[in-house]
Amino acid sequence: MDKPLTQNIKPDRSPVTLDEYRRAGGYQGLTKAVTEMAPQDVIAAVKDSGLRGRGGAGFPTGVKWSLVPQGESAGQKYVVVNADEMEPGTFKDRLLMEADPHQLVEGVAIAAYAVQADTAYIFLRGEYHLPARRLEQALREARDGGYIGEHVLGSDFKLEIHLHTSAGRYICGEETALLNSLEGKRAIPRAKPPFPQVSGLWGRPTVVNNVETFCNVPHVIRNGVDWYRGLGRGEDTGTKLFGVSGRVRKPGLWELPMGTPIRVLIEECAGGMREGVALRGFLPGGASTDFLLPEHLDLPMDYDAIMKAGSRLGTGTMIVLDDRTCPVRLVLNLERFFARESCGWCTPCRDGLPWVVAILEDLLAGKGRPEDLDQLEQLARLMGPGNTFCALAPGAAEPLQSALKFFRADFERYLKPASSARVA
Amino acid sequence: MSEALVLNEQETAEILAAAGHYPNKSAASVEALKIVQKHRGWVSDEVLKSVAGLLDMSPDELDGVATFYNLVFRRPVGENVILCCDSVSCWMLGADRIRERLSQRLGIGLGETTADGRYTLLPIVCLGACDRAPVLMVGDELYEDVDESKIDEFLKRYGEAWTNR
Numbered sequence: 388m389d390k391p392l393t394q395n396i397k398p399d400r401s402p403v404t405l406d407e408y409r410r411a412g413g414y415q416g417l418t419k420a421v422t423e424m425a426p427q428d429v430i431a432a433v434k435d436s437g438l439r440g441r442g443g444a445g446f447p448t449g450v451k452w453s454l455v456p457q458g459e460s461a462g463q464k465y466v467v468v469n470a471d472e473m474e475p476g477t478f479k480d481r482l483l484m485e486a487d488p489h490q491l492v493e494g495v496a497i498a499a500y501a502v503q504a505d506t507a508y509i510f511l512r513g514e515y516h517l518p519a520r521r522l523e524q525a526l527r528e529a530r531d532g533g534y535i536g537e538h539v540l541g542s543d544f545k546l547e548i549h550l551h552t553s554a555g556r557y558i559c560g561e562e563t564a565l566l567n568s569l570e571g572k573r574a575i576p577r578a579k580p581p582f583p584q585v586s587g588l589w590g591r592p593t594v595v596n597n598v599e600t601f602c603n604v605p606h607v608i609r610n611g612v613d614w615y616r617g618l619g620r621g622e623d624t625g626t627k628l629f630g631v632s633g634r635v636r637k638p639g640l641w642e643l644p645m646g647t648p649i650r651v652l653i654e655e656c657a658g659g660m661r662e663g664v665a666l667r668g669f670l671p672g673g674a675s676t677d678f679l680l681p682e683h684l685d686l687p688m689d690y691d692a693i694m695k696a697g698s699r700l701g702t703g704t705m706i707v708l709d710d711r712t713c714p715v716r717l718v719l720n721l722e723r724f725f726a727r728e729s730c731g732w733c734t735p736c737r738d739g740l741p742w743v744v745a746i747l748e749d750l751l752a753g754k755g756r757p758e759d760l761d762q763l764e765q766l767a768r769l770m771g772p773g774n775t776f777c778a779l780a781p782g783a784a785e786p787l788q789s790a791l792k793f794f795r796a797d798f799e800r801y802l803k804p805a806s807s808a809r810v811a
Numbered sequence: 812m813s814e815a816l817v818l819n820e821q822e823t824a825e826i827l828a829a830a831g832h833y834p835n836k837s838a839a840s841v842e843a844l845k846i847v848q849k850h851r852g853w854v855s856d857e858v859l860k861s862v863a864g865l866l867d868m869s870p871d872e873l874d875g876v877a878t879f880y881n882l883v884f885r886r887p888v889g890e891n892v893i894l895c896c897d898s899v900s901c902w903m904l905g906a907d908r909i910r911e912r913l914s915q916r917l918g919i920g921l922g923e924t925t926a927d928g929r930y931t932l933l934p935i936v937c938l939g940a941c942d943r944a945p946v947l948m949v950g951d952e953l954y955e956d957v958d959e960s961k962i963d964e965f966l967k968r969y970g971e972a973w974t975n976r
Contacts, residue, residue, distance in 0.1 A: 473939070476900055551842070552845070555883075556880055573875055573879040638943075720902045
């Protein structure tokens with residue numbers, strides 16, 4: 388089975404050097420793009436590959452790129468890597484940046500060629516010190532090797548890639564908040580439209596993609612659309628990094644074909660639940676996704692299939708809920724995170740999230756009122772899609788609303804005074 | 812104004828080098844604050860004004876940035892900042908017990924600094940190592956699969972003072 392994203396990664400996660408990367412076929416995709424393909428051909432190939440954004444939303448990558456104005460009058464354009472991996476339960480981009488940084492550099496260079504941008508920024512979360520050091524090294528090597536710089540591979544295409552390290556705040560991972568942050572401002576989201584592809588960084592056309600998305604691109608260009616489409620097992624194409632954390636035997640990260648059943652990931656790759664605990668549910672794609680249940684284990688890991696089941700594939704890094712962990716306390720942990728990280732720009736998020744936290748804290752302290760559960764449901768609705776500037780609050784609503792649906796008895800148990808001493 | 816309240820030559824050079832990566836100098840605001848912090852440990856009001864002047868920003872504008880980001884410290888912190896991940900996977904696997912043990916050993920709560928100025932304990936958002944939960948970060952080093960028994964061993968690296976508590 389082909390595993391393009393992780394094929395070069397060593398067991399000790401030491402970084403793949405430029406020579407090692409080249410020996411494995413690295414930078415052949417960029418070479419092919421720059422010397423044999425017109426920019427629009429690259430965009431068409433990415434579109435035809437069916438690659439969907441790996442940052443959580445699953446938007447088709449080639450479509451995003453095709454919305455960028457082309458031609459000589461288009462002026463300054465930018466490519467931005469969203470490497471602000473801060474969603475609880477999500478730990479995939481770290482591996483790609485630490486262990487095979489040239490793969491990201493090549494993906495960014497191909498994207499910049501495709502949309503004809505001469506400047507790219509890698510927006511990296513401030514806590515990722517090791518990935519920062521390794522990316523700096525890879526950028527130096529790529530510059531010395533002629534893969535970025537004034538004349539990329541001897542052509543007229545020029546590209547500078549800068550590493551920008553942030554200083555915390557989950558909201559920076561939101562596309563438009565990231566752009567404000569990159570401009571040196573507070574990271575509050577912008578209203579859309581205009582979309583960043585038309586008016587992004589400093590008001591210029593900008594493509595923003597997740598690290599893993601860019602890492603797929605060299606393989607699409609080098610090996611072709613048909614090969615890439617053939618990697619998937621279900622509706623979606625390619626492979627993806629899927630992960631599991633929580634009380635499983637072997638928490639970790641694996642590259643699997645899109646469309647692989649969830650059961651394979653949780654039971655085979657992660658070895659199933661630890662001795663003495665049973666699976667109660669799981670968040671399929673990080674903290675901002677709805678719970679799914681053991682009955683969903685045979686669903687294929689495809690964006691639309693998970694959506695139809697009432698959740699989102701998100702980042703594909705699953706958080707497992709076991710039968711010894713109280714779902715109400717788990718939801719409180721998540722909501723505290725979202726409340727703390729809200730940028731405060733819009734009311735439903737700024738006021739709604741601390742309210743949710745307060746109700747959950749009261750409930751767990753034995754001070755809950757029967758109407759609190761209805762209030763939580765109403766708050767989840769009010770923070771839902773369409774009522775806020777960005778997806779932070781709707782994301783926070785997802786685990787809450789699904790926990791109220793699937794684990795309602797656990798919430799109700801706290802309403803009875805005798806149960807207030809229940810231990811998680 | 813005393814020398815310590817304004818940027819020194821090295822800080823100024825580093826900030827201007829960072830600013831060169833962007834069309835507007837103000838885009839280097841976060842990096843500039845981090846540079847100051849690297850040299851001084853935290854960002855005082857006086858030095859913030861100095862940075863703002865260098866980046867063509869008003870002090871209020873830069874303060875708005877400085878107070879927004881988790882890792883920009885506007886109050887003094889200890890020599891070693893210990894970041895405790897309290898996000899979901901670490902929480903499920905014992906992050907609360909780790910934090911309590913650290914608090915007990917250091918005699919401080921979250922957000923506090925030891926009297927000798929050596930350590931500050933802070934919460935942090937998911938450190939992206941959920942498969943190795945629970946995790947901590949000290950300075951720029953990540954510690955994975957932490958448990959209570961490992962804390963004493965790991966604290967020794969940062970100063971013998973700990974072992975006598």
